[in-house]
Amino acid sequence: xxxxxxxxxxxxxxxxxxxxxxxxxxxxxxxxxxxxxxxxxxxxxxxxxxxxxxxxxxxxxxxxxxxxxxxxxxxxxxxxxxxxxxxxxxxxxxxxxxxxxxxxxxxxxxxxxxxxxxxxxxxxxxxxxxxxxxxxxxxxxxxxxxxxxxxxxxxxxxxxxxxxxxxxxxxxxxxxxxxxxxxxxxxxxxxxxxxxxxxxxxxxxxxxxxxxxxxxxxxxxx
DNA sequence: AAATAGACCAACCGCGTTTGC
DNA sequence: AGCAAACGCGGTTGGTCTATT
Numbered sequence: 001x002x003x004x005x006x007x008x009x010x011x012x013x014x015x016x017x018x019x020x021x022x023x024x025x026x027x028x029x030x031x032x033x034x035x036x037x038x039x040x041x042x043x044x045x046x047x048x049x050x051x052x053x054x055x056x057x058x059x060x061x062x063x064x065x066x067x068x069x070x071x072x073x074x075x076x077x078x079x080x081x082x083x084x085x086x087x088x089x090x091x092x093x094x095x096x097x098x099x100x101x102x103x104x105x106x107x108x109x110x111x112x113x114x115x116x117x118x119x120x121x122x123x124x125x126x127x128x129x130x131x132x133x134x135x136x137x138x139x140x141x142x143x144x145x146x147x148x149x150x151x152x153x154x155x156x157x158x159x160x161x162x163x164x165x166x167x168x169x170x171x172x173x174x175x176x177x178x179x180x181x182x183x184x185x186x187x188x189x190x191x192x193x194x195x196x197x198x199x200x201x202x203x204x205x206x207x208x209x210x211x212x213x214x215x216x217x218x219x220x221x222x
Numbered sequence: 223a224a225a226t227a228g229a230c231c232a233a234c235c236g237c238g239t240t241t242g243c
Numbered sequence: 244a245g246c247a248a249a250c251g252c253g254g255t256t257g258g259t260c261t262a263t264t
Binding site: 015016036037038050051054058087088089090101102105 | 248249250251252253254258
């Protein structure tokens with residue numbers, strides 16, 4: 001009943017891909033196209049599980065990958081998208097042609113997070129962190145949580161700090177420290193300001209997001 | 223020059239969702 | 244309709260490279 005198992009783990013290679021394996025995978029996909037990852041390894045003569053083949057192709061071998069440094073514009077776009085979408089790396093990647101979710105995720109974790117923390121911005125909420133927590137920059141992404149969920153009543157912290165991780169546009173009524181990450185609200189659409197008009201629907205509907213509402217379906221790749 | 227720490231990134235793992243039977 | 248496999252995604256790990264001491 002149902003389907004057969006995904007792969008025989010005991011007969012599959014693991015770890016770094018060799019040049020020969022890459023060549024085989026590329027050759028096979030060039031000849032037969034993507035898809036059916038389950039049967040691909042056998043058909044291509046690879047001792048890998050389909051999952052691994054898919055990952056290797058998507059993250060490394062695909063011919064349309066950019067593979068290069070992220071520009072400042074890329075940074076801004078990622079920050080903006082992350083503020084809207086959270087850790088939905090695949091959705092973010094879908095808006096950045098030539099970039100993979102894994103690449104963006106890695107870049108976020110190694111560069112942008114640090115950058116935002118350095119600016120005193122919480123990389124999760126995209127809001128200013130309380131001064132005592134912002135500096136010095138620690139490698140702990142967040143200070144240890146307080147014993148209780150409720151903020152201690154004496155803390156003069158940002159009252160609107162959104163610590164729940166629901167995906168929604170950040171608070172609409174705050175003005176400070178946002179100009180650098182959210183220029184879209186002030187006139188020109190963010191996408192347009194980065195020269196990405198074709199990527200946006202503009203008219204204050206950046207990325208197909210109508211004001212205050214997220215519709216992931218509208219973000220799918222065509 | 224060697225040792226160590228930190229940064230980077232490819233790849234794996236586990237889980238939720240989708241799809242085929 | 245329900246089960247199980249395939250797929251896709253996000254989090255995490257581990258190896259390698261680079262900078263610093």
